[in-house]
Amino acid sequence: MRRLHAALAVLLAGSMLSLPGSALAQERTVKITGFGAKSGVVRVFGINSEAALKAAAEEINSKGGVTLGDGSKAKFTVDFLDDRCNAEEGISVMRRIASTDAFVAVGPTCSNVAESLFGILQKKVGDASDSGLQFPIIADVAAKGGLAKISEWAFRNVPSEFEMYKSLIAWIRKEHPSLKTMYGGVEKDFAHSNATYGVMKSQAEGSGLQVLGTSEWLLNDTTFSTQVRDMKRANADIVAISAHPFTTCGVLKEMARQGVKPKLLIGLTSSSSIETLQGCAKQAEGIIIPTSFAPVTPEAKLAADQVAKFGGSADLHSAAAYEIMFILKDVIESQKIMAKPDTVQADRNKMRAGLAALKETKGLLGKVGRTADREAIKPYLYVHAKDGSWQVLHKPTL
C-alpha cells in the first residue's frame, strides 16, 4: 500500500512538472486594489469604479490575462476598499494597501482625498531626504485640476476640465454668437465644483462673454429661491451650473418654478450622469455638459455593457477606471513586473517608471495623451440632456 502511495505521488509530481508552463501560470493572480467612496452620499462613485475595474479585469482575463516578467500568465483580480470620501480614511486605506504586496492602487474617487493622499507620497523620486510613501497611485475619478503635480508617484486618467470647458465655451461662442452674457451658479463647499466653476468663469470672460454674477450654495442646501432670484434678475443668456446632481437638480427645479429660462444651460462634468436624469430629467432638458465618455465607439459600448453587468454605470469617471486596467496590463507587460512577494518594491518602482514613461494610452473614445506632469489628455465630446437621456451634441475631438 505504501509503495502504491509513493508511486502515485511520483506520478502526480511528474504530471505536474510535465504540464505546459501556461497551465501552471493560469493559477497565478495579480490583485489590483481600487479604493474610493463606497459609503456616504457619493457611494455611487465607488460602486461604478469597482464595477468598471472588475469589468475590465474580466475582459482582460477572458483574453488570456496579463503576461508577467517571468513569462507566465496571470489573471487579474480586483479588490475595492472604501475611503468614505474622507481624507483621513483615504490615507489610512492607502497605508493598508501599501503594507500588502500590491504594487499599484487605483483611486481615489474624491478630489479632497486625492489632494491629501498624494501629499503623503514621496514628492520627487529618488529623494533620499523625503520619507514619503513610495507607491504608485493612479486616480480614476478625482477630477480637480492639477492634482498629479503633488507627487511623482501620483498619476491620473481623468479628463482635463480646463481643456473641455475651454473648448465648449469657444464652441458656444462660435455656434451661438448672439449669446453675450453668462450667469454662474456654484456649489461653494465642494472642491471639484468650486475649481471647475473657476475654469468656466475664466474661460467665459476670456472668450468675451460678460459674466453678470454668481450665485452660491452648499452641497446639502435645500432651498435655492434666493440664489435663483438673483439669477432671474441678471437675465443672462447662458447659465452655467457647477454642482453635483443633488443641488444641480434643486437649482434647475427652482429655475423652472421661477420661470428662469436661459437660452443655454451648461453643467458640471460630474452631472452628465444617470443621477441627474433620475432626479430632474424634465428640468435638465437641454443642459450641455462636456464629458470624456459616451457609448459612441464599439469599445465604449462594450465597456458600458460590461460595467452594467457588474452592477455599475459607465460614465466619464468609471470609464476612466475601465481604461486604467488596460493601462496597468500594458505597463506590467512592458516593465516585466514579476508580481511576487519578494519583488514588491522593485515592482512598484517599475510600475511608477512605466506609468511615467507613457506618452499615449488607448482610451474608450480614442487615443489618450499623457502629459509630463502625469495627467491625461483625453478625447471628449459634448452631451446634452434630451428626452430623458444623455445624447451626443458635438464631437470636437473625435
Place this chain on the structure above:
Amino acid sequence: MDLLDLIDAVQSVADGVLFGATYSLLGIGFTLIFGVMHKINLSYAAASIGAAYASLLVMSVVEAPAVLAFVAAAAAGGVIGGLVYLVGFRFIPLANPLATLMSTVGLLLLIDEIIVHATAGVPLSYPALFSDVIVQVGPFGLRGDLMFVFALGCVCMTLLLLLLYRTRLGLATRAVSQQATASLLCGISTTQVNVLTFVITGVVGGIAGAMTGAAIGMLSPLLSLPLTVKGLIVTVIGGLGSIPGAIIAGLIVGGLENAFQFFRGVSERDLYIMLLLFAFLVFRPGGIFAKSSGRD
C-alpha cells in the same frame, strides 16, 4: 437697497417662512420626545427622511396619486419611530443620559447608511403637489407647493395639539411628561406612552420628510444631517418641550435663514443662525415662550 432688492428680500423671507413649516414639524418631533422622556432623539430627522424614502418605495410599487406619498411617509414614519424606540431606547439604561444620546447618534448613522446603501446615494425625484402653481400677491409670488407644505404643516400641528390636549392619550402623554412616577402610580403605562410618543412623532416626522422632499423636489441622504441640526436649533429656540415654541421657531429659522442668505451670502448664513442659537442659550435658555424666570 432699491425697491427690487426690497421685494426680493421680502420674497426670500416669505419662501423661507413657508419652508420653515418643515423645520417646525421636525422641531415638534424633537420637543415631544424630549417633553415625554427627557431625552434627545438625534436620529429623528434621519428617520423622517427614511420614511420619505420608504414612501417612494411604496409609490414605485403602487400606481397612485402623489398625495399617497404623504400618507405612505406618515405610515412608514410611525413604523420607523416604533423601531427607533425599540432599538435606541427600550433596552438602553434610561438613567444614563449619554447612553440614549449615543444610541440615537448610532441610529442616525445607521439609518443614513441604510438609505445610502439602498440608493447608492443617488438623489431621487420626489412627487410635489401644486409645483406649477404660483400665487401672485402684488409683486410677490408664493409657490403653490410651499403653500401646500405650509398648510399641511399647520394641519399636522393642529391635529397634534388636539391629540395632546383633547384625548386621553394626550392626557397620559402630558402626565408622563410632567411626572412619570406619579403617572405610573395612577395606572398609566409609561412604556406604552413612550412607544406611542415615538410612533406619533414618527408619523409627524414622516410627513415632515415628505414635505421636505416635496418642497425640494428630491430626496438625498445629504438631507439628514442639516435637518437634524435645524431640528435641534428649532427645539432650542422654541424651548425644549414647548410645541407652540417649536412651531414658531421653525418658521423664524426658515425665514431668517433666507434673510441671512439674501443679505450676507451662503458662506455667512449658517454663522448667523448659530449665533442666534447661542444667543437663545445664553439669554433665553427656556426658548421663545419661556417665562422670564426660565433663566436659572
